[in-house]
Amino acid sequence: MPLYPFYCKKCDKTFEVFLRPSEANQEMTCPYCQGDDVERLSDKEQDDLTPGVCGVKEDT
Numbered sequence: 001m002p003l004y005p006f007y008c009k010k011c012d013k014t015f016e017v018f019l020r021p022s023e024a025n026q027e028m029t030c031p032y033c034q035g036d037d038v039e040r041l042s043d044k045e046q047d048d049l050t051p052g053v054c055g056v057k058e059d060t
């Protein structure tokens with residue numbers, strides 16, 4: 001199962017969740033603050049690069 005990185009705007013934390021691709025677009029809840037102000041980060045190139053997300057770059 002792919003690991004999807006998420007970012008919580010509320011507590012300014014990133015976290016990763018194992019999700020099926022079909023579940024990846026559903027509403028996520030932050031495991032730290034239980035808030036739903038959560039943004040999914042880009043998951044492209046995750047398979048061949050970075051096994052662990054240390055420095056998450058903002059893609060703006």
Ligand SMILES: [Zn+2]
Nearest residue numbers: 008011030033
């Ligand atoms: Zn949070």
